Amino acid sequence: MTNSPETSAPFAPGSVAQAGPLLDSLERTLQDEYSVVRLPDDLAALDPTDAAKVRAVVTSGRNGVPSELMAALPNLEIVTNFGVGYDTTDVAQAVARGIRVTHTPDVLTDCVADTALGLMLDVFRRFGASERFLRDGAWESGGFPLTRRFSGSTVGVLGLGRIGQAIARRAAAFDTSILYTTRRPVEGVPWEHVASAVDLARRSDVLVIAVPGGAATENLVDAEVIDALGPDGFLVNIARGSVVDEDALIAALEDGRIAGAGLDVFAHEPHVPARLIRDDVTLLPHVGSGTHETRLDMRDLTLANLRAHLDGQPLPTPVPEMSAL
Numbered sequence: 334m335t336n337s338p339e340t341s342a343p344f345a346p347g348s349v350a351q352a353g354p355l356l357d358s359l360e361r362t363l364q365d366e367y368s369v370v371r372l373p374d375d376l377a378a379l380d381p382t383d384a385a386k387v388r389a390v391v392t393s394g395r396n397g398v399p400s401e402l403m404a405a406l407p408n409l410e411i412v413t414n415f416g417v418g419y420d421t422t423d424v425a426q427a428v429a430r431g432i433r434v435t436h437t438p439d440v441l442t443d444c445v446a447d448t449a450l451g452l453m454l455d456v457f458r459r460f461g462a463s464e465r466f467l468r469d470g471a472w473e474s475g476g477f478p479l480t481r482r483f484s485g486s487t488v489g490v491l492g493l494g495r496i497g498q499a500i501a502r503r504a505a506a507f508d509t510s511i512l513y514t515t516r517r518p519v520e521g522v523p524w525e526h527v528a529s530a531v532d533l534a535r536r537s538d539v540l541v542i543a544v545p546g547g548a549a550t551e552n553l554v555d556a557e558v559i560d561a562l563g564p565d566g567f568l569v570n571i572a573r574g575s576v577v578d579e580d581a582l583i584a585a586l587e588d589g590r591i592a593g594a595g596l597d598v599f600a601h602e603p604h605v606p607a608r609l610i611r612d613d614v615t616l617l618p619h620v621g622s623g624t625h626e627t628r629l630d631m632r633d634l635t636l637a638n639l640r641a642h643l644d645g646q647p648l649p650t651p652v653p654e655m656s657a658l
C-alpha cells in the first residue's frame with residue numbers, strides 16, 4: 334500500500350483506526366487516504382491481531398481512547414482528538430507509554446465563546462422562552478413577563494484560558510464587570526482574579542464555566558458554589574457536564590435558589606435529565622463548536638496532526654501533557 338501524496342512514512346493497512354463517529358468529511362478523508370478501520374464499540378469484539386496493527390487512533394471528545402481501549406492497543410503511537418477537550422482519553426497512560434496525544438485548540442475558540450454569549454443573553458433576556466410564548470399565541474392575551482438586564486452585570490468566568498478569555502472579551506463589550514478564577518492568575522489581562530469558585534460565584538450575576546473536564550474538575554461547581562450564586566444568579570456551562578453537580582443544580586433550580594441556567598453540556602450526553610427541561614433553563618445539544626467553518630478547521634487540524642506523526646514531523650498541536658515525553 335502506498336501513502337497519499339501528503340504523507341511519506343510507510344504505513345500498513347489497519348494501522349490507522351477510528352474510535353467513535355466523526356465528522357463525515359473527516360471519515361471520508363481517513364477512508365480515502367488511510368483505509369481507516371473502525372474500532373468496535375464493544376471492546377470484547379476487538380480482534381487482538383487487528384488491535385496489534387493499530388498505530389494511530391483518530392477520535393473525538395465524545396469517545397476518546399479510554400484506559401481499557403488504550404491498553405488493548407499494544408503498538409499505539411498516537412491519538413489524534415477532534416476537539417480541544419480530551420478528558421475521555423487516558424492521557425496518564427499515554428504519557429507512561431510514550432503515546433502522543435493531539436487536540437484542536439484555538440480553531441474553535443470563537444464559536445464556543447459566541448455560544449456562551451448566546452446562552453448568557455438568553456438566560457437574562459429569555460429570548461427563547463419569549464419566542465415560544467409568541468409561537469404559542471400567548472401574546473394575544475398579554476405581554477411577556479419582564480426579564481433581567483445583561484449589560485452592566487458582573488460576569489464570573491471560571492477558567493480563563495483560550496475560550497474563557499474570548500468569552501470575557503465579548504462580555505466586556507456589554508459593559509459588564511469581569512471577574513475570573515483559575516488556579517494561577519493569568520498575566521496581562523485586565524480582569525480581577527478571584528481565588529475560589531465560591532467567592533467568584535458570590536460576586537457574580539452569572540457564572541460561566543470554561544475549565545477542562547476530567548477528574549481534576551469533577552463537580553467543581555457543587556451545591557456550595559451554586560448557592561453562592563444565589564436566587565438572582567445564573568449558571569452557564571459550555572465546558573463539560575462533569576464540572577457541575579447536576580443533581581445539586583436541579584435541586585437549586587427547583588427550590589428557586591438560583592435564577593436559571595444555560596447549558597450546552599451535560600453529565601451523561603446525549604441524555605438530558607427530564608427535571609432540567611424547565612422554562613428557566615436554556616438547553617443546547619453540545620453545539621458550541623458546531624458551525625461548518627469551525628468543524629472543517631477542526632478536521633484539518635486533526636488530519637495535520639495525524640499526517641505530521643506519520644511523516645515524522647513535529648506535531649502541530651500536542652496536548653500540554655506531551656511536554657513530559
Ligand SMILES: NC(=O)C1=CN([C@@H]2O[C@H](COP(=O)(O)OP(=O)(O)OC[C@H]3O[C@@H](n4cnc5c(N)ncnc54)[C@H](OP(=O)(O)O)[C@@H]3O)[C@@H](O)[C@H]2O)C=CC1
Nearest residue numbers: 418492493494495496515516517544545546571572621622
Ligand atoms: N461546548 C463545546 O462544544 C466545547 C467545550 N469545550 C470545553 O472547553 C474547555 C476549555 O477549553 P480551552 O479554553 O481551549 O482550554 P484552556 O486549557 O485554554 O483553558 C482552561 C482554563 O481552565 C483553567 N483551569 C483548569 N483547571 C482549573 C481548576 N481546577 N479551577 C479553575 N480553573 C481551572 C486553566 O487555568 P489554570 O490551569 O491556571 O487553572 C485555564 O485558564 C475544553 O477543555 C472543553 O472541555 C471546548 C470546545 C467546545
Ligand SMILES: O=C(O)C(=O)CO
Nearest residue numbers: 394416417418441622
Ligand atoms: O472541542 C471540544 O472539546 C468539544 O466539546 C467540541 O468541539
